[in-house]
Amino acid sequence: MFAAVDLGSNSFRLSIGQHDGEVIRILxxxxxxxxxxxxxxxxxxxxxxxxxxxxxxLKTFRQVLAAYxxxxxxxxxxxxxxxxxxxxxxxxQAELAIGAPIEIISGEEExxxxxxxxxxxxxxxAERRLVVDIGGGSTELILGRGLDIERAESFSVGSVKQSxxxxxxxxxDAPSFEAAILSARSHFEDGAPPYHPExxxxxxxxxxxxxxxxxxxxxxxxxxxxxxxxxxxxRQRFISFGxxxxxxxxxxxxxxxxTVIGGLAIxxxxxxxxxxxxxxxxxxxxxxxxxxxxxxxxxxxDRREESVRFYIKKFHVDEVRADRxxxxxxxxxxxxxPSGDSMQRYLYWSALMHETGAVVSQTGYHKHAAxxxxxxxxxGFTTREQKVMGRMILAQKGNLRKVTEYLLxxxxxKAVVALRLAIxxxxxxxxxxxxxxxxxxxxxxxxxxxxxxVAEHPTLSYWIEKEQEFWDEVGVDFxxxxxx
Numbered sequence: 001m002f003a004a005v006d007l008g009s010n011s012f013r014l015s016i017g018q019h020d021g022e023v024i025r026i027l028x029x030x031x032x033x034x035x036x037x038x039x040x041x042x043x044x045x046x047x048x049x050x051x052x053x054x055x056x057x058l059k060t061f062r063q064v065l066a067a068y069x070x071x072x073x074x075x076x077x078x079x080x081x082x083x084x085x086x087x088x089x090x091x092x093q094a095e096l097a098i099g100a101p102i103e104i105i106s107g108e109e110e111x112x113x114x115x116x117x118x119x120x121x122x123x124x125x126a127e128r129r130l131v132v133d134i135g136g137g138s139t140e141l142i143l144g145r146g147l148d149i150e151r152a153e154s155f156s157v158g159s160v161k162q163s164x165x166x167x168x169x170x171x172x173d174a175p176s177f178e179a180a181i182l183s184a185r186s187h188f189e190d191g192a193p194p195y196h197p198e199x200x201x202x203x204x205x206x207x208x209x210x211x212x213x214x215x216x217x218x219x220x221x222x223x224x225x226x227x228x229x230x231x232x233x234x235r236q237r238f239i240s241f242g243x244x245x246x247x248x249x250x251x252x253x254x255x256x257x258x259t260v261i262g263g264l265a266i267x268x269x270x271x272x273x274x275x276x277x278x279x280x281x282x283x284x285x286x287x288x289x290x291x292x293x294x295x296x297x298x299x300x301x302d303r304r305e306e307s308v309r310f311y312i313k314k315f316h317v318d319e320v321r322a323d324r325x326x327x328x329x330x331x332x333x334x335x336x337x338p339s340g341d342s343m344q345r346y347l348y349w350s351a352l353m354h355e356t357g358a359v360v361s362q363t364g365y366h367k368h369a370a371x372x373x374x375x376x377x378x379x380g381f382t383t384r385e386q387k388v389m390g391r392m393i394l395a396q397k398g399n400l401r402k403v404t405e406y407l408l409x410x411x412x413x414k415a416v417v418a419l420r421l422a423i424x425x426x427x428x429x430x431x432x433x434x435x436x437x438x439x440x441x442x443x444x445x446x447x448x449x450x451x452x453x454v455a456e457h458p459t460l461s462y463w464i465e466k467e468q469e470f471w472d473e474v475g476v477d478f479x480x481x482x483x484x
Contacts, residue, residue, distance in 0.1 A: 001027070003070050004290035005061060005076040007094075008101065009037035009136025011208070011258050012057050012161050015287040016068055024120070024288060030064060032057045034253060036080045037136045039159035045086040051093070058097035065099075072294045075102045076286070076382075078110055079158055104394035105384035107154020110286065111140040112303075117289030118206050118282055119147045130195055130203040132270055132308035133285060134210060134263045136160040140185075141195050141268065149379070151194055153187075157187040159209050161242075163262030170244035170258070177235055177265060177378025186267030190197035192273045203276050206285035209263035212256055219251035226279040231268050238264070252439045293380070308349045310379060315356040321426065326431035329415075329422035336414045336441045346385065347415040350392040351422060357393075370394035392416060396423055400474045407474060413470050414441050420467065421447070428457045434435040451482040 002024070005084040006013045016028040020480040033059055039050020046054075065073060081087045081104045095102050105113070114133045123131075125146035133140040158321055166180035197203075205211070205226065217223050223230025234390030238261055241247045247257040270278065296302065313323055329351040333344065345349035350373075374390030381389075388406075395403045395416045407413045421439070425432050430449075447464070464480050471478040 001068060002294040003065055003068065003073040004287040004294075005065075005073070005075040005098065006101075006287050006290070007036070007054070007075065007081060009080040009138070009158055010035055010080060010135070012036075012054070012061070014061050014064060017071070017288070017291045024295065026288075026412040028064065028068070030061070035136075035160070037158065038164065040080065040084060043083065045208065046080075046084045046090055048467050051090055054090075055093060055097045058094055059419055062097065071101050071298060073455055075100050076110075076113070076290060077102055077104045078286075079107070079135060079154075079156070081136065082107070084153055087403050093148035093444040098371040101384075103384060105382055106138065106377070107138055107156075107379050109379065109382065110135075110138070110150050111142045111152035111154055112149055112287035113293060114140055114206055114286050115142040115289065116146055116147075116151050116292050117284040117286060118204055119144065119286035120284060120292050121275050121288060123203070127202065128200045128276070130200040130276070132203065132205050132210065132267075132276075132279065132424050133207045134159055134205075134266050134270075135207060136259065139266055141188075141191070141270075141274075143195055143199060153191055155191065157184055157261045158266060159263035159266060161262070163259055166265065167244060167261055171236050172242055172247075172261065174239055177239065181263065181269045184266040184274050188270055195274050197275050197277075201244075203279045204282045205267075205279045206282055207263075209260055210267065210279070211281045211283070212252060212260050213264055213267060216249055216252035216260075217251075219375045220249055226267075226276060226281065228268070228271055230263065231271065234264060235268065251455075252255050273368070296384055301419065303350070304345075304378070304385075307378045307380050308352050311376065312352055312356060315359045315372075317353070317355055322352045322355065323420075324423045325354060328344060328425060329418045331346045331432050332437070332439050333415055333418035334423055335439045336417070338411045340411065343409075343415045344390050346392060347418060350396075350415075351387045351419055353389070354393050354396050354419065356422065366394055366396050366398065378480075388412070396420055398470070400470050404474055407476075417441060418446055424460075424463050424467070428460050428463070430435050430457055431459065438483075444479065445471060446482045447478070449480065 001018045003016045012032045012034050014030045015026055017024040017026045026287055034053050036054060037046045041047050075098060091102055095129055113132050118131050131142040135158050137160060139155045141153050141158055142149060153246060161178055167178050195286040214226055217230045233333045238247060244258050244261060252260060285450055327346050333347055353373055354369060357365035361367040368391045370390040373393055374386050391403050391406050392415055396419050430436060436450050442445040468478040
């Protein structure tokens with residue numbers, strides 16, 4: 001049983017589902033209209049009122065989650081948390097309130113998860129499709145075939161900002177709509193060509209805003225599905241009311257009118273720029289994608305592994321060397337008996353990617369590799385995960401003062417020891433196994449190497465001495481002894 005919590009720019013949503021054959025069956029859903037995007041002040045900070053609404057909601061969600069026997073929970077935050085200047089200060093409070101880590105995901109990762117939810121709900125493995133998702137703070141366009149994503153982009157235009165920026169004081173008239181639509185089109189015009197109809201067979205809309213617009217069209221008999229003509233009919237109806245607060249139409253809850261109106265302008269703009277003649281609403285998206293991702297991880301079909309393998313091929317890494325360092329690092333790490341397995345995968349992936357910076361320069365390649373990993377588009381990874389791996393890669397050689405703060409985590413420190421030594425032994429051509437190398441780390445690092453290995457590789461003593469100096473600089477004793 002899996003839980004997905006989506007901290008969106010307009011609403012916070014929770015879904016709990018269970019994998020059942022070829023589907024994930026939803027057992028519980030809950031939505032709270034927090035309107036986080038509307039809670040950004042002129043400086044780009046979340047206001048105290050907005051943060052308090054969010055915290056109250058998260059405490060409620062925590063109670064709901066506690067009532068289920070869950071295999072995994074994943075909490076993701078989207079556009080507004082990516083934009084808010086005080087997000088890093090607010091995040092610890094939010095994590096405490098819900099009792100789980102919160103991942104601020106990139107727009108591209110959001111698109112990947114949205115597509116995963118839609119693709120698994122639709123099936124049809126050979127269908128080429130476009131998925132459009134209009135959120136409160138951003139809009140995602142994803143192109144794919146079956147379960148495979150070919151292209152995903154996030155555009156910084158969302159329903160909340162569009163509503164607040166163009167329908168001032170709730171006024172709804174033709175000039176306001178025209179300005180909102182033109183603004184939306186300007187966001188998509190440069191990126192539109194790869195998403196034109198020649199590249200897909202059917203187009204789907206996955207967001208709550210798009211589903212709400214589809215319901216308005218259906219219940220008010222304004223057309224046959226979501227088409228440019230039916231959207232224009234909805235626009236004219238909205239204009240006839242004159243004020244957002246006066247909009248009263250079957251299929252539209254009063255509390256949603258203020259954001260749907262901005263979403264409508266974006267949807268009209270998207271369909272015009274991409275040349276979409278029909279969009280089909282689908283009851284799937286980010287939360288379902290998050291649960292499918294959790295399920296895939298549980299059966300060891302982790303998208304992150306695929307991302308890393310693709311990444312090292314892209315930068316022409318010697319995979320034999322990379323695999324050796326990764327395997328040896330894992331062997332050494334497990335010898336030190338880490339407190340948990342959370343750091344194990346990050347170490348393995350970091351080891352695979354540790355030489356990618358060489359594509360920039362052989363000088364300081366560890367710095368280049370760290371920057372690349374922290375900022376690359378790595379589907380499946382969160383910003384936080386990439387930061388951890390980037391810091392680990394940065395620490396693969398040279399002084400350790402640059403990661404002093406991270407070394408306070410004992411498992412991270414053990415991972416760094418394992419990575420540095422695995423690289424050192426790879427260069428010295430020393431095999432890493434229980435017979436050749438033994439490693440322990442508690443309050444100090446204790447390394448034991450077979451005497452004949454040291455004799456065979458005279459430079460090893462020099463490199464170990466340098467390693468002792470680097471650890472001494474951060475207050476960690478490093479001892480080495482040889483054994484028969």
